Amino acid sequence: MTSASLVSLSNNSSTQRIADHLKNDGAVIIKDQVVSKICDGVATDLRNHFDSEGTYAESDFNGYNTLRTSGILAKSRASADLIGEAKVMSVIDEVLLPFCENYRIGSTTGIEILPGESAQVLHRDDSIYPMRMPGMEWQVGVMWALTDFTVENGATQVVPGSHRWMSERPAQPHEIVQMDMQKGSVLLYLGSTLHGGGENRTNQPRMGLINTYSLGWLRQEVNQYLTIPRDVAMSYPQHIQRLLGYQAHGLFLGKYPDDPDNTWYKD
Ligand SMILES: O=C(O)CCC(=O)C(=O)O
Numbered sequence: 001m002t003s004a005s006l007v008s009l010s011n012n013s014s015t016q017r018i019a020d021h022l023k024n025d026g027a028v029i030i031k032d033q034v035v036s037k038i039c040d041g042v043a044t045d046l047r048n049h050f051d052s053e054g055t056y057a058e059s060d061f062n063g064y065n066t067l068r069t070s071g072i073l074a075k076s077r078a079s080a081d082l083i084g085e086a087k088v089m090s091v092i093d094e095v096l097l098p099f100c101e102n103y104r105i106g107s108t109t110g111i112e113i114l115p116g117e118s119a120q121v122l123h124r125d126d127s128i129y130p131m132r133m134p135g136m137e138w139q140v141g142v143m144w145a146l147t148d149f150t151v152e153n154g155a156t157q158v159v160p161g162s163h164r165w166m167s168e169r170p171a172q173p174h175e176i177v178q179m180d181m182q183k184g185s186v187l188l189y190l191g192s193t194l195h196g197g198g199e200n201r202t203n204q205p206r207m208g209l210i211n212t213y214s215l216g217w218l219r220q221e222v223n224q225y226l227t228i229p230r231d232v233a234m235s236y237p238q239h240i241q242r243l244l245g246y247q248a249h250g251l252f253l254g255k256y257p258d259d260p261d262n263t264w265y266k267d
C-alpha cells in the first residue's frame, strides 16, 4: 500500500484513478469539475438562507463565526447539478456499491466560514454510525468549493490515511494537510477520514457545500422525507429523487407502494 497524501487531480482523470486515491488516501480533490457559473447560482440561492438562519446551528463543533444552512434541495434547484454530479457519482459508486445496491444523501449543508473563525475540531463524519468495520465504508463526503478555498481562508483540513487508523489518537500537526481548491473544484473524503474546517485568517468568507452519501441500508443522517417537501422532491429528475431516498434497497428494505422500479410491492 502506498503512503497516503492528499492529491489534486485534473477533471479529465479517470473515475478509477480518482477512486483509487480516495480509497488509498482517504480523500482526493478533483480540480474544476464544474464551471463556476453553477457555483455562483447555488451561492446566490443560498445567500438569503445563510443570512436569515445561518447562525441557528452555532455550536462548539460548528463554530460561532460560521453560517450553515441545510436541506439544500429545498432551497436551491441549481444545487442538484452538484448533488447529482455524474463524475462524482461514478467515483462514489466505486467506493460504496461494493457494500450496497444503492446509496443516498445523508445530509446537504452549505457552510460559510467567516473571517476570524478558528479551525474546527478534526472528526470523522461517520461517527454518527455507532460502529466501524475495517475495510468497509459507510459514507463519502463531498465538499464543493462555492468560492475559492485557500489555506488562509479555511480550506478543509484533512488527515490522509486516518481512515486506516486502528485506534483513536490525535493527529500530529505534520499529518494534517490543507490544499487550495478553486471554485468549482471538489474534495471527496471518506466518512472515516479525519477532517475539519480550517481557520479563516482573511477578511473574506469561504463558502462550500458538503453533501454526504451513505449506504442504502443505513438510516440517512438527515431525514430527507421530513426535510424536503414531497412535491419538491418529485419535481426533481429521477436520479435526484433516488438520492433523496425514493427507492428501495433491493426488493424489501424501504419498499413503498408507488415505487416505479418495484412492481413486486403490491401490499
Ligand atoms: O467546512 C469544512 O471545511 C468542513 C466542515 C465539516 O467537516 C463538518 O462540519 O462536518
Ligand SMILES: [Fe+2]
Pocket (backbone or CB within 6 Å): 123, 124, 125, 195, 196
Ligand atoms: Fe465533517
